[in-house]
Amino acid sequence: MCLGIPGxxxxxxxxxxxxxxxxxxxxxxxKACLEYVPEIEIGQYTIIHAGFAxxxxxxxxxxxxxxxxxxxxxxxxxxxxxxxxxxTGASA
Amino acid sequence: MKYLDExxxxxxxxxxxxxxRKTVTRPWVIMxxxxxxxxxxxxxxxxxLLPPEITLVxxxxxxxxxxxxxxxxxxxxxxxxxxVIFTSFGDMLRVPGSYKDLLKVKSExxxxxxxxxxxxxxxxxxxxxxxxxxxxxxxFETTAPGNAMAIHQAxxxxxxNFSELVSHVLVPPAMEALLSSxxxxxxxxxxxxxxxxxxxxxxxxxxxxxxxxxxxxxxFEPVDILEGLLIIIQQLEAGKHEVVNQYLRAVxxxxxxxxxxxxxxxxxxxxxxxxxxxxxxxxxxQIRPKYAAFDASxxxxxxxxxxxxxPDCISGIILQGLKKPTECAAFGTxxxxxxxxxxxxxxxxxxxxxxxxxxxxxxxxx
Ligand code: SF4
Numbered sequence: 001m002c003l004g005i006p007g008x009x010x011x012x013x014x015x016x017x018x019x020x021x022x023x024x025x026x027x028x029x030x031k032a033c034l035e036y037v038p039e040i041e042i043g044q045y046t047i048i049h050a051g052f053a054x055x056x057x058x059x060x061x062x063x064x065x066x067x068x069x070x071x072x073x074x075x076x077x078x079x080x081x082x083x084x085x086x087x088t089g090a091s092a
Numbered sequence: 093m094k095y096l097d098e099x100x101x102x103x104x105x106x107x108x109x110x111x112x113r114k115t116v117t118r119p120w121v122i123m124x125x126x127x128x129x130x131x132x133x134x135x136x137x138x139x140x141l142l143p144p145e146i147t148l149v150x151x152x153x154x155x156x157x158x159x160x161x162x163x164x165x166x167x168x169x170x171x172x173x174x175x176v177i178f179t180s181f182g183d184m185l186r187v188p189g190s191y192k193d194l195l196k197v198k199s200e201x202x203x204x205x206x207x208x209x210x211x212x213x214x215x216x217x218x219x220x221x222x223x224x225x226x227x228x229x230x231x232f233e234t235t236a237p238g239n240a241m242a243i244h245q246a247x248x249x250x251x252x253n254f255s256e257l258v259s260h261v262l263v264p265p266a267m268e269a270l271l272s273s274x275x276x277x278x279x280x281x282x283x284x285x286x287x288x289x290x291x292x293x294x295x296x297x298x299x300x301x302x303x304x305x306x307x308x309x310x311x312f313e314p315v316d317i318l319e320g321l322l323i324i325i326q327q328l329e330a331g332k333h334e335v336v337n338q339y340l341r342a343v344x345x346x347x348x349x350x351x352x353x354x355x356x357x358x359x360x361x362x363x364x365x366x367x368x369x370x371x372x373x374x375x376x377x378q379i380r381p382k383y384a385a386f387d388a389s390x391x392x393x394x395x396x397x398x399x400x401x402x403p404d405c406i407s408g409i410i411l412q413g414l415k416k417p418t419e420c421a422a423f424g425t426x427x428x429x430x431x432x433x434x435x436x437x438x439x440x441x442x443x444x445x446x447x448x449x450x451x452x453x454x455x456x457x458x
Contacts, residue, residue: 003128003441004234004286004312006095016245018211026093033211036237036351045095047289047342050181050231051209052238054351055289055342057095062341069104069315076107 004049006057009034009042023048095341099313108318109141112325119145120328121277122321123270123413125263126284127154127441128312134446136314146325149277149413152266153284155231156183156439157411158366161401163259164189166394167228170257171197171204173392177220179213180228181235182206183439188432190400210235210242210256217246217254226388229256233287236260236377237351240358243379243386255388260377261364263287264295269372270412271303278413280324282317283309285339290355292347296335304333311339358383367435368408405434410443417444418452 007023012034014020019034023046030048034040037053045057098104124130130150133139139148152158168189171178178194185194185206198204203223207213210227217225229239239256246254263284270276283296288309296307306327310320320338327334337343355377364376379387404422409415417423417436427433429445436442440449 003131004289006093008094016214017248018241018245026096030208033209033238033241035241036348036354038350047286049234049286050238051211052241054234054237054286054348058341062095062098065340066098069101069107069319072111073103073107076110 004047004054006045007032007048008045009040012040012042021053023053096313099311099315101315105314105318108315108322112146112318112322113143115322115325115329116143116145117329119147120279120325121147121149121413122280122282122324123149123151123278124282124310124317125151125153125267126282126287127157127439127443128286129282129284129310129317130154130443131440131446132312132314132317134450134452137450138314138317142321146321150410150416150443151270151413152366152369152411153232153263153287154436154439154441154443155235155261156187157407157435157442158261158369159184159187159230159259159435160365160367161190161399162365162397163228163230163257164193165397165399166389167257168192168194168197169394169397170226170388170392171202172200173224174202175222175224177203177205177216177223177225178228179205179207179216179225181230183441184228184230186432186438187435188402188438190398210238211245214242214245214249214251214254217251218249221253223253224391225254226392227254227256229258229260232261232263232284233290233355234284236355236359237290237348240354243358243383244354246386247383252385255386255391256379257388258359258377258379259364260359261366262361262375262377264299265372265375266366266369267296267307268299268303269369269375271299271305273412275412275414278305280305280328281307282320282324283307285309285311285316285343288337288339288343288347290348290351292345293335293337293343294345300333300335306333307335309335309337309339309343311342366411368405368411370408402433407434407436407444410436417447420444424448
């Protein structure tokens with residue numbers, strides 16, 4: 001139950017006086033309560049936990065983390081560090 | 093999918109791993125609090141990719157695992173009453189009580205249902221006015237907003253046939269309890285990213301300062317976890333102990349204010365027993381007297397239950413980071429996901445279940 005997952009808000013509506021939305025998780029869709037992220041808009045990504053959106057994903061922060069990591073990987077490649085020499089795979 | 097794939101990128105993961113290898117010079121013990129992170133670590137083999145100096149120990153952050161036996165037995169007693177629709181998150185149905193689990197109660201013909209959101213239980217109450225609908229409200233700060241909203245909604249609609257059996261737990265007091273134990277091994281914490289999404293991370297600053305441990309709110313994907321570990325190891329090697337937020341895309345220092353407001357409207361802080369660990373002061377939430385009409389523990393008389401825990405289960409020691417699942421004699425023999433003896437073998441967030449699922453049967457004990 002503690003596995004929160006990111007999803008994209010594809011529809012916003014009201015139900016029983018609550019702000020609700022349909023969330024797309026890369027193909028499958030489900031309903032979630034958006035009361036705790038009142039400013040959320042269609043197209044934004046959010047973390048859903050047991051049927052409730054608890055946080056809006058900050059796209060700028062996500063992009064900055066990603067850029068920093070890519071830069072780090074590229075710098076390592078320039079230094080000739082072999083990143084992929086061994087049979088591991090952290091995202092296997 | 094966006095915001096998942098990037099954080100599972102193997103090139104980036106390797107690069108961070110390389111940085112960890114370069115940084116570490118001494119042995120360190122780091123605990124991930126959250127069961128979701130335990131699952132990700134074991135699934136992705138992160139613990140086996142780390143340099144041998146780093147020992148990861150798995151924390152008590154699995155609500156299925158720490159919900160006290162008394163509550164499971166109370167849930168079973170309430171669910172076994174004829175006029176009740178008993179609802180719960182799916183993974184609670186298989187948690188062993190003293191003598192049976194909720195799934196067994198369902199097979200005996202009682203109305204036990206899985207819901208995805210506590211609001212579904214409120215719907216059931218609205219649509220079944222002649223039944224008592226009870227929701228088993230367990231979990232950490234992550235499920236508290238939803239469980240608070242369900243009571244708020246039921247109160248608004250005056251649905252007097254809705255109630256919650258509450259056993260909420262709070263993460264920071266448990267972290268502190270582990271650190272203050274004389275047996276403590278933990279030198280740094282990966283803090284639970286989604287707990288922090290709700291509550292923020294300001295509460296961890298005094299803990300980091302008092303116990304001199306770095307605390308890093310961290311996400312759940314492999315790249316998140318590796319980066320969280322790198323931030324902790326850099327601090328440990330430099331003799332620092334700060335709270336640094338790795339999970340920038342989802343967590344702010346202050347957390348989710350509307351969620352915190354409703355949690356404190358509906359719930360108040362209480363001492364709470366953790367399964368396998370014992371009572372931790374001020375580590376739980378209970379329903380405020382103002383909302384007592386929605387408290388299933390008051391509505392149903394379930395007080396005098398005698399509990400009976402399996403004597404073979406060492407999950408309490410595992411949840412404190414003192415042993416690994418593979419050090420339990422019952423692991424994979426008399427205790428399996430199909431026939432769990434302890435709660436840590438039930439949910440995929442439980443350390444025993446994660447080890448079993450990913451075939452850590454013969455992993456050398458560290
Ligand atoms: S393997 Fe089973 S019996 Fe052993 S600690 Fe884990 S849950 Fe308990």
